[in-house]
Amino acid sequence: MQTRNYLNVYKGPDALREYFNPEIAPPLPLVELPESLNPYHQDGVRIYAKMMTMHPANNVKAMPALNLLQHGVTPDKTKTVVEYSSGSTVISMAMISRVFHGLDDVHAFLSNKTTAAKLRLMQFFGLNITLFGGPSQPEPNDERGGIRAAYRLARESESVLNPDQYDNDLNWQSHVRWTGPQILEQLPEINLICAGMGTSGTMSGLGSFFKEQKSSVFRLGVCTAAGDRVPGPRSLALLAPVNFPWKSSVDHIEEVASHPSFSLSLQLCRNGIVSGPSSGFNLQGLFQFLEKRKREGTLAELAGDDGQIHCAFLCCDLPYQYIDEYFAKLGSEYFPAINNSELGEVDLYRYDSAWEKEPLAALADFYRVNNVLDRDILLFMCKRQSDERQGWEQILSPCSDTIIVDLRQPDDYDRFSLPGSVNFPLVQSGTPSPFSDPKVMVQLWKELEARLESNNEDICSRLRDKHSLIMCYDGDSARVATSVLRAKGYTADSTHGGIQAIEKMAPKVENYSGQQGFESYHGQSMSSVSH
Template sequence: MPNSNELNVYLGQDSLKKYFDPDSQPPLPLVELPEYLNPYYNDGVRIYAKMMTMHPANNVKAMPAMNMLESSVTPGKTKTIIEYSSGSTVISMSMIARVMHGITDTRAYLSNKTSDAKLKLMQFFGLNISLFGGPSQPEPYDERGGIQSARRMATDSDAILNPNQYENDKNWQSHIRWTGPQIYKQLPAITVLCAGMGTSGTMTGLGTYFKQLKPEVLRLGVCTAPGDRVPGPRSFALMRPVEFPWKEAVDVIEEVNSYDSFSLSLDLCREGIVCGPSSGFNLQGLFQMLEKRKKEGTLAEIAGPDGVIHAVFLCCDLPYQYIGEYFSRLGDEKFHPIKNENLTKVDLHRYDESWERSPIVLFTHFYTSPTSHNLLDNLTLRPDTCVLDLRTAPDFAHWHLPGSVNIPLKSLTSHTPKTFSSPSVLEAQWLELESLLKEQSVLSSLGTQHVLVICYHGDTARVATSVLRAQGIQADSLRGGYQALKDQGLWGDRGVEEVGKHHAKKLEAAVPAVPIELAN
């Protein structure tokens, strides 16, 4: 098995072809599970994950797809590829068809019971999808099913190829060509091999390879428990119509349920071996077989000359397209609760730092330049501007910016906690602002005016600005609110007139002689 590309670099015009070709790559990783992930470590068992997901196509079906297309695509004639597939095989075919053969039209026939996440994943990779009713894993020769429909399409046109993973011997032979030799080169001491049974291509190929090369290797096939479902593998009953010589390639069958598959996959992911439910399924099958032998006292029978059991299971899928199923199958106890989850339904509009303005904006954008040292008593709103004050009516009556309009909020007083430090306050204020500021009468009154929103400390006004901007109103908020005006001496206990005299020179220096025009 060639392995001259130790640096894992792919160059030149055919770089992608080399990148996808197993003969141009180092072997896919083989990773031993540490003791804390291996409950049989002290029983002399070493367990290794063969990371098939590290192929560029990220799944175990990449090598079968490569092998099937290599032998069946007719250059210059094949224009379309059609395959009945639940996902991984046809996605791999789509990428490999483009990279290796320049074919851009790959069509997926699949069950109408396929998850929305999988359908979107296939659309993401550019597949043309047709759905079929009936069983999700139809009999190969059932005229009503998608497998037979794909076969008919290819029969009717020389430009259409149906590789047919269910009957194509190049499927399982790919694992004799690549996967088996990789595993043996990486771990000559292997004594147990474990893989799931779906189309059975993986187990048939690997089982056949090790039967010929090292017949003492125990070959463990894993099927789904009756009446249960794990993405990819089948129940033992559904193996009956599979035509590959899988029976000669398997020594032992274990049946695994979906809960254990998803749960073990989740544990592996959290510990750094990122893999999907079918990978957890394989490992659980291995665990079950080891446990039975431990109880029977027959573990030593499958140990190697060194007295150690070296067991390899295939990590064949990734978890991402099944995230929703992890939650629905495993329940809340497997996941940390989201704190402040109520915020997922509020505060939904975007923010922008440029919408949050310092107090100087009063004199540059919203008010004409003061005509005397008594600053705030001599401010006049510019045309097409508006100041919205969200404080309580009594506080607004006590003092407010000239020409401002009061829209008091029920959820806001001078003693209300700051909005972004209290999720319950943010929720209440956003819901009130969303309801209030979306009213047609409010929006009509604001029209095309440039709005400045003010509150006590600035945060509520910032939320209001986000709501107004979502409604198409040009709005800004005053950073720090009235407290910022007080901190800068623009109003306070000494009264406006005294404060204005005291800070006149500072503000005159800060206010430009020519008003700054607003950017669009």
């Protein structure tokens, strides 16, 4: 027996192997459920979750995968591993093949009814995937299914290993070797062990172990209710052709439906026991059994010397790859509503702080007068009426490769606007910021999208091949417009604070008009310049 590494620190060339090795790593946690999650607490029942998800491979199938490969891989001969698996087993095999045996070529044979999320998860872990039609859980001996296809592929080449989790006793023996001893060491007072039955390997192993080591332990197996489906476990009918010794390894079988399995899993997760639907499935099976014994008046018969009933169930999977199934199975009433959900379909493009410039920096980028821009002159011209500015816009117009687009209403544009800018009215004065009012964002973003969809739009032809500065009242609507324009391939910027920020900077010069007024003002004041 190897020494356990209770500090849980792994170093050196064998660090990963030791990390994955259940004989070296500390036992996987066994966590008692709080009273709020245990409806039978007042009946003297204590329930413990065996956190198989805390193995480095994050699922119960890591134990069989490790045992199968340890005894199946032939060094310098095995080049490929192929297994029919719904997910956890073959994902564990992929990691363990690399960590222990240096094998990268692992193939997953699985049902074409596997969810897209699970397929992507397998791709994420580097698995080569082959899909098969027919039942999602084929009988192990059905020559038309993927289980037998994996078997035949291995028979054709000595370099291919099919561990065959469905018919290889090393599957269930892994739980005799590791899982059972861990639980008994952690909870010597255990009275009941509960696990789901897919290949039946887990329950066959645990049931065999406790029959030998502590025969008083009640062994509860859990199967899927007929016609229903929970990821992983099988129905009792589908267990009939399985050759593992599951019948002699259980004292009772509960059949569990999918809805309470997902619901209990959700409840466990929200209370700190992060686990997937087959974990909730196991707990529901335990609840059903305890309730039957309570109604029969035989619950106390399960108690140990301390008068309590210590039950352990396996948490064997994680919820993340099944998130869509939780929503489909349970319905929206189980989940908090999303505020401002209407924003999920708009404002879809990126923002960049470099596109939102401070007013002076923006003006310096878009205006040049003999390479020197007199800020006060420019701001003074902003205050002139549009008909008074026309003559000056030849001098104070944006650079030739730029354009300034003002989204405000015409009356506001005529009162104060940047020389040489063009007016495309899109936003109203006093309208809330699109970042504070979702309805404003939705309307603005959809309007921008619609206007930019057609290349015949005047705005598109004006902006093409130009660096544009988008202006609005407070800068926020222009910021949204900049995001949309950038996503469509235009070069666009906005200003922080919009026209309001520029208006506050404008020189307080009144009663000047036309050329004479400008010359008089220009002679009196030449403030600091900005590029």
